[in-house]
Amino acid sequence: MKRWCVKNVLPVMSKRSMVWSAKLVLQHFIRRKLFTRDVSSFFSGARKCVNVNSARYVEGRREESTISNFNPSLVTTTQQSPQELLIQNAVSRDEPFTLEEWSSLCEEILVSKGRLKPTTLAAYIMSQCVRTSNLKVGLSLLTYLESTASGPNLATLSAFFKLWHACGGSYEEKELLSRYDNLRKQYPLLDAATSESAAMALSCTSRWQDAYELLDMIKLTHHPKSAVYTSLAVAAFRNGNNELAHSVMEEIFERDDRRPGPEAYLAWLQHSDPEELLHFIATHGEKPTDKVVCALSEKLEADRGFQASFTTVNKRGICQTCNKQLTPQLPTPTEYKQLQVAMLDRVLLLDDVFLKTSPKEVVHFQDMLKKNRTWDVVIDGLNVAFASGSSSSSSHAKLLVLVVEQFWRQGKKVLVLGRKHMKNWPKRQMESLSNCAQIFLADNLSQDDPLVLLAALHSGLGTKIVSRDLMRTHMFLLKDKELRSIFRRWQYSHQCFFEIKNNGRVVIKDPLPFHPFAQHHHDGSWHLPYEVPGSSPNKRYNHLEVPEHWLCLAKV
Numbered sequence: 053m054k055r056w057c058v059k060n061v062l063p064v065m066s067k068r069s070m071v072w073s074a075k076l077v078l079q080h081f082i083r084r085k086l087f088t089r090d091v092s093s094f095f096s097g098a099r100k101c102v103n104v105n106s107a108r109y110v111e112g113r114r115e116e117s118t119i120s121n122f123n124p125s126l127v128t129t130t131q132q133s134p135q136e137l138l139i140q141n142a143v144s145r146d147e148p149f150t151l152e153e154w155s156s157l158c159e160e161i162l163v164s165k166g167r168l169k170p171t172t173l174a175a176y177i178m179s180q181c182v183r184t185s186n187l188k189v190g191l192s193l194l195t196y197l198e199s200t201a202s203g204p205n206l207a208t209l210s211a212f213f214k215l216w217h218a219c220g221g222s223y224e225e226k227e228l229l230s231r232y233d234n235l236r237k238q239y240p241l242l243d244a245a246t247s248e249s250a251a252m253a254l255s256c257t258s259r260w261q262d263a264y265e266l267l268d269m270i271k272l273t274h275h276p277k278s279a280v281y282t283s284l285a286v287a288a289f290r291n292g293n294n295e296l297a298h299s300v301m302e303e304i305f306e307r308d309d310r311r312p313g314p315e316a317y318l319a320w321l322q323h324s325d326p327e328e329l330l331h332f333i334a335t336h337g338e339k340p341t342d343k344v345v346c347a348l349s350e351k352l353e354a355d356r357g358f359q360a361s362f363t364t365v366n367k368r369g370i371c372q373t374c375n376k377q378l379t380p381q382l383p384t385p386t387e388y389k390q391l392q393v394a395m396l397d398r399v400l401l402l403d404d405v406f407l408k409t410s411p412k413e414v415v416h417f418q419d420m421l422k423k424n425r426t427w428d429v430v431i432d433g434l435n436v437a438f439a440s441g442s443s444s445s446s447s448h449a450k451l452l453v454l455v456v457e458q459f460w461r462q463g464k465k466v467l468v469l470g471r472k473h474m475k476n477w478p479k480r481q482m483e484s485l486s487n488c489a490q491i492f493l494a495d496n497l498s499q500d501d502p503l504v505l506l507a508a509l510h511s512g513l514g515t516k517i518v519s520r521d522l523m524r525t526h527m528f529l530l531k532d533k534e535l536r537s538i539f540r541r542w543q544y545s546h547q548c549f550f551e552i553k554n555n556g557r558v559v560i561k562d563p564l565p566f567h568p569f570a571q572h573h574h575d576g577s578w579h580l581p582y583e584v585p586g587s588s589p590n591k592r593y594n595h596l597e598v599p600e601h602w603l604c605l606a607k608v
Contacts, residue, residue, distance in 0.1 A: 148192030178211035183203030199280025213249035369566030426511035433470035576607035
């Protein structure tokens with residue numbers, strides 16, 4: 053087999069930016085099976101390992117000439133400045149520094165080569181103490197700063213609070229509380245970042261309830277991070293206030309990008325009902341970590357008479373341990389009606405930053421719905437078209453026509469939703485599209501996702517939607533956890549995706565015949581998917597993917 057090396061490939065790509073070139077090289081090697089995707093991290097520092105003759109690259113943008121002399125040995129080695137080396141040695145020390153030692157070290161660091169200045173030095177050192185969980189050194193740094201005229205700044209105190217939380221409050225809590233009280237006297241109102249760090253630190257102390265005041269302070273300007281909610285939930289569980297802990301856990305799901313940390317689930321298992329946790333996980337479509345699932349299985353086997361087995365589920369939804377069939381959990385007619393009303397009232401007509409559809413257009417769209425019967429398939433036209441990966445309107449139109457024709461040949465009645473600029477697409481292809489489907493074009497500034505959902509829900513149970521969008525924003529605008537659960541069950545049963553093969557053929561991928569999240573069966577048994585960190589991407593479900601790992605809980 054012909055031997056390949058980076059220098060054989062890079063010159064061909066000289067007109068591309070360096071980072072993009074590195075990605076192409078990686079893909080080139082993968083296609084020829086010279087190595088696997090596991091080495092993709094090899095290219096994480098590609099910009100630093102390419103020498104450029106007569107050229108400069110700033111933030112990946114080429115300013116001149118060509119790439120040469122690729123040096124892979126530099127990829128994994130980030131050269132540290134003298135300042136960083138001094139700090140690295142300091143935060144690795146087992147014993148705290150004296151005031152004199154800190155004074156001498158700070159002087160040495162500032163006269164050494166590097167980017168740190170007097171205003172940023174202390175906060176950077178404290179952040180490195182967080183990285184190494186070195187509370188002794190961090191406390192001694194704080195003591196030194198308090199002995200100076202300027203004292204510690206907010207960034208340094210914020211990093212100290214993070215350090216305290218990372219170490220679990222393993223020192224006398226008065227060291228923390230005195231600093232916190234002094235801070236609040238000086239700053240009655242804290243910024244969101246400092247409030248979050250302080251709240252997480254307080255959650256480890258006897259004054260854990262004070263952290264809830266900080267939570268309200270964070271909400272004034274930001275959405276609190278999952279780590280903050282997790283810390284407060286753990287504190288509430290640990291101190292016997294399960295009702296408050298459950299409330300905090302529910303609040304985490306107010307936004308799509310928030311999930312409880314495994315510590316919250318483990319605290320729930322230690323202090324509250326494990327079967328309630330199963331229902332909580334199922335309601336929110338969560339997939340806990342293997343550590344949580346192991347603790348859960350041990351608890352249920354010991355206290356509730358379950359028999360736990362780690363297993364897999366095939367694509368038909370059959371457990372490979374108990375042979376039980378997992379099913380799609382379709383909404384009831386009553387639930388479906390609730391979802392229809394809520395989607396219009398809480399999503400489509402909601403004055404939200406995500407929604408740009410005008411009231412006039414909504415009325416026009418509703419009139420169109422009333423005049424027409426139901427559709428079998430509703431397609432998000434632009435979402436499908438842009439999957440072509442091309443900037444050409446002709447390519448967009450061709451792909452959309454291919455998808456629509458698949459359903460048209462099956463005798464399906466199809467609605468395509470798009471925007472008015474699609475009128476400028478090639479006339480012949482737009483005619484082909486209109487021959488196979490009804491088309492509704494919204495204003496160019498409108499958002500068409502809500503219209504897709506409204507049309508599908510108007511058509512009744514059984515109408516499929518085709519879109520690559522997972523619609524999470526719209527689900528979380530529903531606010532109510534029961535409505536979100538109904539939406540998820542409906543979506544997982546009705547949303548189709550598609551795949552473009554190498555030969556250009558388009559394959560429609562129907563939903564799985566079961567819902568790939570926790571299921572409770574009539575006989576009291578459970579099936580719960582979980583994730584093993586490092587074995588697969590830590591992400592929420594893809595509608596068409598069967599989770600790799602499952603826990604089978606049989607009721608004995």
